Amino acid sequence: MHRSYLFFLALMVSLPILAQDQPHTDQSLYVVIGAFAIQRNAIEFTDNANKQNISAQYALNPKRKLFYVYAMHTENRKTAINESVRLQQISAYHDTWVYSGLLGDNPQVVRFNETERKEAIHQLTESKEETNPEEVGVEAVLAVGVQVEEKKELIQQTTSPVGTNAVVEMAGAKPFLFRITALANRDTLAGDVDIFDADVANKTRKSATYRGNDVVYVKPINKSGNMILECEVFGYRKLQLPISYETPEATDGVLIDANTIVVPFEMVRLQKGDKAIMFNVYFYKDAAIMRPESRYEVNSLLEMLTENPKYKIRIHGHTNGNSAGKIISMGDSKEFFSLTRDNKEGHGSAKKLSEERAMLIQKYLIDNGVGASRTEVKAWGGKQPIYDVDHAAAQANVRVEIEILEN
Numbered sequence: 001m002h003r004s005y006l007f008f009l010a011l012m013v014s015l016p017i018l019a020q021d022q023p024h025t026d027q028s029l030y031v032v033i034g035a036f037a038i039q040r041n042a043i044e045f046t047d048n049a050n051k052q053n054i055s056a057q058y059a060l061n062p063k064r065k066l067f068y069v070y071a072m073h074t075e076n077r078k079t080a081i082n083e084s085v086r087l088q089q090i091s092a093y094h095d096t097w098v099y100s101g102l103l104g105d106n107p108q109v110v111r112f113n114e115t116e117r118k119e120a121i122h123q124l125t126e127s128k129e130e131t132n133p134e135e136v137g138v139e140a141v142l143a144v145g146v147q148v149e150e151k152k153e154l155i156q157q158t159t160s161p162v163g164t165n166a167v168v169e170m171a172g173a174k175p176f177l178f179r180i181t182a183l184a185n186r187d188t189l190a191g192d193v194d195i196f197d198a199d200v201a202n203k204t205r206k207s208a209t210y211r212g213n214d215v216v217y218v219k220p221i222n223k224s225g226n227m228i229l230e231c232e233v234f235g236y237r238k239l240q241l242p243i244s245y246e247t248p249e250a251t252d253g254v255l256i257d258a259n260t261i262v263v264p265f266e267m268v269r270l271q272k273g274d275k276a277i278m279f280n281v282y283f284y285k286d287a288a289i290m291r292p293e294s295r296y297e298v299n300s301l302l303e304m305l306t307e308n309p310k311y312k313i314r315i316h317g318h319t320n321g322n323s324a325g326k327i328i329s330m331g332d333s334k335e336f337f338s339l340t341r342d343n344k345e346g347h348g349s350a351k352k353l354s355e356e357r358a359m360l361i362q363k364y365l366i367d368n369g370v371g372a373s374r375t376e377v378k379a380w381g382g383k384q385p386i387y388d389v390d391h392a393a394a395q396a397n398v399r400v401e402i403e404i405l406e407n
Contacts (some may be wrong), residue, residue, distance in 0.1 A: 317354030355379030
């Protein structure tokens, strides 16, 4: 009996971790091992996880426009946290965290079958890993280094079966391909394209947002068909393009290929005097420690500095308000993207917190080979808010900006 029991335990340990197939609701918890802006990277990452005996799946987070690769789906908080801790300790996925909220397909996508999924994996080309979600409305808790996201609002979306996604045709819409590339080397860049109504005097309100480098179906936003397309990728200058929905080919550079309207966005690197907000860098509450989702954008900054050794930058730190309070720093830990038992807890001003956050990014760059003389830090606290402190979007005040001093 004892031998049988041991054999049973060994068998259970050897089985892959199941990403449970159950209804996806606002109470769903996902043990996430990766987040990607590019779909094919999520496919490859999922396939690699399965080869390591982790039964992973991936699904789109429509609001964040990222594909989350997860190893478990459950509504049991303790189970999710325990599994996240276990994966951190026994696997290569040390940044595993728990996401709370809805994942699933949006109305523009459908599920691939298994044959299509394998074909997509077979056709994969080398590309860079991307991770960049948000922290708005989220509280983090520490449980042996596990990061738990608590999403407070219900994300309105369809909840069809989770799986590999493909675009489907939409009635009354035209297929567009927003091709986003770097002008210097033609590399494909991960990014979105925002659409604004050109007939409205104040063009600061977006009508829609679409993923770049995928075929998407765009509906007209006004009677005239006049639109303004805007693309912003971190590390590059924002690019705007006026276009007519009815006659898009009249815009210079736009072409129609197999009934798809191809719109090129050739992005130019930031120049001296430019400032760029790191929209996808997020910090734990009261902490000068980044969330794991921030890794991609920080590495994009590192890549920019490595690409051009003449770049010198100033890192600006900002908070929401000027209240003093608790400050959690790395301390003896070497983990830039996760809370650990080695973190140090202190107290200080909002300006001090913004300084420590900017210095954290500076330290990350230096530790990865960027000369210390190429970076400097400026702390603002809450002196330069984007929104009023009590505004619904005030969390956006918590940010890091990069200013180009030399290039």
